[in-house]
Amino acid sequence: MTERKTRVTVTIDPRLVAYANELVEAGKADSVSAVLNGALAEREARDREALRRIRDIAAQADPEKVARMRAHVDAQLAALPASHRRR
Amino acid sequence: MSEDGGFLPAPVILDASVLTEAVRGDAGVLDLILGYDVAGQPLLMPALAVVAASLDMRSDDAAATLRGLEQLENVSVAPVQGADQAVRLAAVISRTGLDPWDAHVAMVADAEVCSILTLDGRKWREHESDLDDRLHYVEISDPDDS
Numbered sequence: 001m002t003e004r005k006t007r008v009t010v011t012i013d014p015r016l017v018a019y020a021n022e023l024v025e026a027g028k029a030d031s032v033s034a035v036l037n038g039a040l041a042e043r044e045a046r047d048r049e050a051l052r053r054i055r056d057i058a059a060q061a062d063p064e065k066v067a068r069m070r071a072h073v074d075a076q077l078a079a080l081p082a083s084h085r086r087r
Numbered sequence: 088m089s090e091d092g093g094f095l096p097a098p099v100i101l102d103a104s105v106l107t108e109a110v111r112g113d114a115g116v117l118d119l120i121l122g123y124d125v126a127g128q129p130l131l132m133p134a135l136a137v138v139a140a141s142l143d144m145r146s147d148d149a150a151a152t153l154r155g156l157e158q159l160e161n162v163s164v165a166p167v168q169g170a171d172q173a174v175r176l177a178a179v180i181s182r183t184g185l186d187p188w189d190a191h192v193a194m195v196a197d198a199e200v201c202s203i204l205t206l207d208g209r210k211w212r213e214h215e216s217d218l219d220d221r222l223h224y225v226e227i228s229d230p231d232d233s
């Protein structure tokens with residue numbers, strides 16, 4: 001990755017710091033920063049995949065049926081007391 | 088109130104029936120939720136309702152669906168935070184006879200003064216007067232199916 005890194009201060013559990021150091025010492029990671037960068041990148045990928053999954057499933061819905069359900073829900077929401085409709 | 092002085096919509100709670108159907112891969116329910124998220128409607132997922140949906144289907148795909156819902160911009164998970172909320176939840180379970188996940192939905196609806204989005208209107212009709220303030224629910228259904 002060629003993008004410039006940003007320096008941040010974070011607090012990490014001692015056992016996780018020890019594990020990151022072990023990875024570096026064993027030659028399995030370039031630095032503790034690289035370990036953290038990789039972990040965050042994995043988390044980001046997992047979250048994006050989860051979002052993609054629900055969007056892919058939703059794309060298979062029958063738009064007319066969803067429109068009818070939405071209109072039905074909207075009508076019920078509009079009939080709620082004002083206290084339950086807005087802030 | 089919003090920054091431009093207008094009113095913000097009150098949150099709507101996704102109950103266990105909605106989350107369970109989403110986890111089972113109901114495209115219509117997921118599309119409906121995504122539509123409300125895009126429209127800026129705040130949606131709450133009580134943590135115990137998430138538990139119920141996760142118990143219904145134990146798989147990585149099911150977990151990914153719940154994680155995906157949590158990623159949506161206007162979706163938040165309502166936790167059971169601290170001993171006070173846990174004790175209040177126990178009181179709602181005791182008073183209503185609801186399962187813990189439904190009781191958590193009722194507790195959040197009562198505390199946040201907002202409505203419950205459900206596929207099981209009959210259940211909430213039975214329990215709408217169980218607490219001091221009436222519980223309001225909105226049922227997802229296709230009028231053409233009835």
